[in-house]
Each structure stands twice: as structure tokens, then as C-alpha cells.
Amino acid sequence: MTLYTQVAYPGRMADLVALLRDKGLRSTPHRRAVLSALAQNPHLTVAQVGEEVTRAGSSGGPSAVTELSRQGLYNVLEDLRRVGLVRSIEPAGSPALFELQHGDNHHHAVCRSCGSVRDVPCAVGDTPCLEPSAAGDGFVVDEAEVVWWGLCAGCRDGGRADA
Amino acid sequence: MTLYTQVAYPGRMADLVALLRDKGLRSTPHRRAVLSALAQNPHLTVAQVGEEVTRAGSSGGPSAVTELSRQGLYNVLEDLRRVGLVRSIEPAGSPALFELQHGDNHHHAVCRSCGSVRDVPCAVGDTPCLEPSAAGDGFVVDEAEVVWWGLCAGCRDGGRADA
DNA sequence: CATAATTCTTGACTCAGTCAAATAAAGGGG
DNA sequence: CCCCTTTATTTGACTGAGTCAAGAATTATG
Numbered sequence: 001m002t003l004y005t006q007v008a009y010p011g012r013m014a015d016l017v018a019l020l021r022d023k024g025l026r027s028t029p030h031r032r033a034v035l036s037a038l039a040q041n042p043h044l045t046v047a048q049v050g051e052e053v054t055r056a057g058s059s060g061g062p063s064a065v066t067e068l069s070r071q072g073l074y075n076v077l078e079d080l081r082r083v084g085l086v087r088s089i090e091p092a093g094s095p096a097l098f099e100l101q102h103g104d105n106h107h108h109a110v111c112r113s114c115g116s117v118r119d120v121p122c123a124v125g126d127t128p129c130l131e132p133s134a135a136g137d138g139f140v141v142d143e144a145e146v147v148w149w150g151l152c153a154g155c156r157d158g159g160r161a162d163a
Numbered sequence: 164m165t166l167y168t169q170v171a172y173p174g175r176m177a178d179l180v181a182l183l184r185d186k187g188l189r190s191t192p193h194r195r196a197v198l199s200a201l202a203q204n205p206h207l208t209v210a211q212v213g214e215e216v217t218r219a220g221s222s223g224g225p226s227a228v229t230e231l232s233r234q235g236l237y238n239v240l241e242d243l244r245r246v247g248l249v250r251s252i253e254p255a256g257s258p259a260l261f262e263l264q265h266g267d268n269h270h271h272a273v274c275r276s277c278g279s280v281r282d283v284p285c286a287v288g289d290t291p292c293l294e295p296s297a298a299g300d301g302f303v304v305d306e307a308e309v310v311w312w313g314l315c316a317g318c319r320d321g322g323r324a325d326a
Numbered sequence: 327c328a329t330a331a332t333t334c335t336t337g338a339c340t341c342a343g344t345c346a347a348a349t350a351a352a353g354g355g356g
Numbered sequence: 357c358c359c360c361t362t363t364a365t366t367t368g369a370c371t372g373a374g375t376c377a378a379g380a381a382t383t384a385t386g
Binding site: 340347 | 357358359360361362363364365366367368369370371372373374375376377378379380381382383384385386
């Protein structure tokens with residue numbers, strides 16, 4: 001998958017434009033800015049994407065957007081998700097988190113104390129856990145989602161962790 | 164685990180009373196009614212638990228409760244969860260779903276179309292998927308949660324499914 | 327440059343869940 | 357059997373996340 005390398009350099013506008021158009025989406029400043037923000041920060045909430053976008057915009061980056069509405073943010077993220085550029089997870093107790101779709105099949109470890117999320121490469125290969133038979137009775141699996149719950153190193157040591 | 168057989172018969176009040184007191188919880192009509200409702204219906208939302216409880220109550224069952232406040236419902240479910248009698252899952256896009264804690268380590272298959280949830284026994288044994296090493300870097304896993312997404316038999320056939 | 331199609335903003339709204347304080351019920355001791 | 361302390365429950369206001377609908381602005385094409 002070359003996707004990651006394409007979007008990992010937010011400075012390269014042409015790549016972002018091509019990426020969007022390849023997927024049948026118009027290239028807009030907001031979409032480019034959201035992709036850039038996610039390329040630099042995995043696991044952002046919708047609100048955090050908004051903050052990143054405006055922060056990057058105010059510092060005059062390549063996708064200079066200084067504001068975008070909440071609805072616009074949801075629209076952009078949903079459009080990117082629909083064409084497969086972006087993926088979201090919704091750990092219990094957390095608002096949705098967005099990340100670039102890397103094409104690998106990684107899962108997530110979520111700290112019960114601080115809520116931090118780590119990527120966990122899937123040990124089983126590229127399309128693991130897909131055991132249609134397990135579900136039985138005609139259920140057709142298209143995705144297996146795994147979340148490991150526990151404590152991250154920092155929270156386990158710190159004891160009084162709650163950030 | 165004998166838990167399931169204990170609470171699977173909502174008519175047996177004495178069992179529910181003992182179950183609660185064993186866990187250090189007072190036996191109240193609401194708690195017994197919620198356990199009864201979950202014994203008969205897996206994967207209920209908070210609202211559905213409320214409906215079941217009032218429905219069962221109005222038909223004069225053993226835990227005759229005809230009403231309970233929303234906050235009371237949340238309190239009861241949280242108390243039961245805390246002592247390990249009840250478990251909840253929160254599939255993306257759905258409000259929290261509650262089920263009795265059966266002690267097995269089953270997972271869930273969720274239909275993308277109709278939202279129905281099926282239990283899927285864990286193929287790997289009683290405490291599967293717990294691969295602390297996979298998370299790396301000092302993360303200590305205490306639970307692995309697996310959700311299989313796909314289409315249930317009914318929705319796959321029906322085509323225009325959306326219930 | 328004009329136009330049609332798509333995207334974005336605005337503001338009201340819903341739904342799920344939480345907080346805090348007053349009221350009611352449970353269960354053990356007299 | 358009744359009282360008292362502890363524990364549950366109700367009430368009502370509130371927050372946060374996400375959605376809906378309609379009008380305004382932007383994109384890309386001819």
C-alpha cells in the first residue's frame with residue numbers, strides 16, 4: 001500500500017490533490033487539511049481534527065484553512081471514510097477516533113486509565129480474525145475489530161493516573 | 164460458572180436475592196427485575212431494559228416493578244456491572260448493550276444492516292486473544308474485545324434490509 | 327467565463343449519558 | 357415489630373456527540 005507514504009508528507013499538495021481525485025472526490029482545502037492533520041496525528045477525535053486543521057492553517061501551511069464548521073468536519077470525515085482514505089474506531093466511552101487507512105490490518109490497545117490508543121500490528125497477517133465460520137448461521141464477516149483493554153506503561157507505574 | 168443457570172430462571176426469587184447479597188449488593192425489586200430482564204433477553208439497550216422491566220412488572224411477575232427512573236436504571240446497571248453480574252458492549256453507532264456476565268469469554272458479531280448482535284464463542288479458549296506481548300512497550304492487557312462486522316443471514320438474503 | 331454539480335455553513339435539534347440534591351427503601355439492632 | 361443508619365432511587369437540569377435540512381459558496385468542466 002502506497003497510501004501512507006503518499007499522505008505522510010502534508011507539504012506535498014499535488015499528492016493530496018491526486019489522492020482525492022483518484023477517489024472521485026473534489027480537492028478542497030478542507031479535505032486536504034484534514035488529511036494532513038491525520039497524517040501527522042493518528043487517533044484524533046473530530047474536535048481534535050478541527051483544532052489541528054485551524055492550528056495548521058493559522059501557521060500558513062500548504063492547506064491554509066483557518067476555520068471549518070462542525071458539520072463540514074463531519075462531512076469531510078465521512079466522505080474520506082466512504083472512499084477508504086480514512087478509518088474510524090469508537091472505543092467504549094470515547095467519541096469516534098479517526099486515522100488514515102493504512103491498508104494494514106492493525107488493531108488497537110486502549111488504556112483504561114488515560115484513554116491513550118496504540119496501534120497493534122495484527123499478528124495473524126493481513127486479514128486476520130476473519131473466521132466466518134465462527135459466527136455461524138450464515139453470518140458473513142467483512143471485518144474483525146479487536147480492542148485490547150488494559151493499562152499503558154505510564155499509567156501502570158504512575159498509579160494515580162487519570163490524564 | 165453457575166451464574167447463568169442461577170439467573171436464567173427469573174421466577175426463582177431466592178436465587179436472585181442470594182446472588183445480589185453474595186456480591187454485597189442489597190436486594191431490591193429493581194435490581195432483581197433488571198437481572199430477570201437480562202436473563203431472558205441478551206443484548207438490551209438501557210431503554211430496552213427499562214421497557215422489559217416495566218412490561219414484566221405490569222404482568223405481575225415475581226419482581227413486580229412498574230416503573231423506574233432513567234437514572235435509577237443507569238445506577239442499577241452500573242452496580243451490577245461493577246460486581247461482575249453484568250457486562251456491556253458498545254458497538255460503534257449503537258448505544259451500550261447489556262448482557263449477563265456468563266463467565267465464558269465470548270465475543271460478538273454485529274450486523275451492519277439491522278444491528279442485530281450474535282454471541283460468538285471464543286475459539287481460542289477461555290481467555291483468548293490476551294497477547295500482552297502484541298501490544299508491546301509495557302502495555303498490560305486485561306481484556307480482549309472482538310467484534311465481527313458483517314451481514315446476518317436475513318439481511319444478506321433480504322437485500323433491502325434495514326430493520 | 328458561465329454553468330451545473332458538489333461542498334460548506336448555519337442553526338435548530340435528537341439521543342445517550344451524567345451530576346447533584348432531595349426522597350425513599352433495605353436490613354440490622356433494640 | 358419498630359427505629360435508625362446506610363444504601364437506593366427519583367427528579368430535573370445539564371453536557372457532549374452527532375444529525376438534519378436548507379441556503380450560500382466553491383469546484384471543475386464545457
